Amino acid sequence: VSLASLSVRVLGQKLRKRELSSVELTKWTIERAEKANGVLNAFIRILPDHALDAARRADREFAMGVDRGPMQGIPYGAKDLFDVAGLPTTCHSRLELQTVARSDSAVVEKLARGGAVLVGKLATHEYALYGPEAELPFPQARNPWNFEHLTGGSSSGSASSIAGGVLRVALGTDTGGSIRTPASWSGVVGLKPTFGRVSRRGCFPLSWSLDHCGPMARRVEDIAIALQVIAGYDPLDNDCANVPVDDYTGRLGQPLAGVRIGVARSLLETAPQRTLANIERVAEFFRSEGAEVFDVETPPLALFGAVVRALLLSEGHHVHQANLRARICDFGPLTARRLALGACYTAIDYLACLKARRLLAEAVSAALSSCDVLLCATTANTAPRYTPVPNPFDPLAPSMTNPLNVTGNPAVSVPIGLSDDGLPMSIQLVGKLFAEAQLLQVAHAVEQLSGWTEIALPVYSAGTGAASAA
């Protein structure tokens, strides 16, 4: 049995039974990362010494009977926006190549406390904005399912490393869909938790009112385990919520009878027929399991996108103002152009967006008062080709992930199968605020019922130009 096929839970069992050591698992992961990176470019930096030190520590503690929780001894990667003490946080930008973090970000700190093994920093779109673009100091992460199609971003390296069979779990960030879009296009699971559920301390900001940190993983169960470790109150993050952490694995596998699923039709208004057919297929799974499925009303998709563009670019401009004035040509052109546009919003515009945000969020909460989980799409289509680079603010094709950055509700992208051209297809599920346990219960059922768990990882190699399913 390949280690790539074993879940975090099973790996944890083997580590505790001493059938496998964390050092063995970590060496295997590093070798695989180094080999895959020549093709996928998922890692900006692989950390063999750092990782093996952590793995040895985990093994020593297993031997002493010290149990630090479900991620103990498990390798993971972090998008290169998360600070790790003593290492550069490059944000995949020329401007940050010399920026060395003084301390760990909150989630890296929590994972270290939980005994997890950080094996590398992962590629992203520059400053978690848009892309891909060529004029950056590191190459773009590639989609293991087909190199001619986008990985999606901005958590591109996180998605690529998981779909490429290197990691089971990676950290991502999501300001307008940067966990869920690459999850959808690369065939992995991506969770944007509730706003405030996971601390953002030590994670480079893009837009403080919309930024979320969360896990990406091969399976929903892996996501639940990672969330268990990284969720929780942090008084050093002003927006982190002092809300008790649930048991996120406890409801996985529980029956769906009686669960109410609302199909958010207005969030699907630009979806093509194939995507609508996928929604109907998943709705039918739910009905067959005894869940109640019905349509619910939510505000129009375009309004959410407009609010995200204005808040994100206003706040992003503020974050980068000094560098935009002094070193604008050191940014990639796409990043520079979009961040510069943030200067065009007035204070009145910004405040109107905050008010619109609250109104939109209350409308989504009203929809979620009649059901437990919303069903919609993560992306309108499967991963597009590299050119033209998709415009995330295209008014004719509004983002389907933006609405949940506006409202702060938890949302998960779950793969459900492969298209005729061999690319992953996904759906998006949205939960009530801080109700990730129920959201993951439903996501887990979709993963099982869709048959996704039977689909093998893609096989890819340098020079083929295109990957293929095993």
Next chain:
Amino acid sequence: MTIVASSTPQPIADEFDRLMRRARLEVRDEWREPMLLEFSQMLAELDSIHAFVDSHEHRIDLRQVITSERVEK
């Protein structure tokens, strides 16, 4: 700055140039046209946002975190 022929109406292009000057940003010539296109879209979106907000006159406490005081029964 080299003036490039643009499909953007002149008043909008003038406003864009004024805002870039105010922000002390030096926009490359080849960036101006795609930025003007996005700027025009942004203005249209802002019209929608202001109209939406103006149609809801009740007072909202903007200091609240987005997750607070929301009812999801």
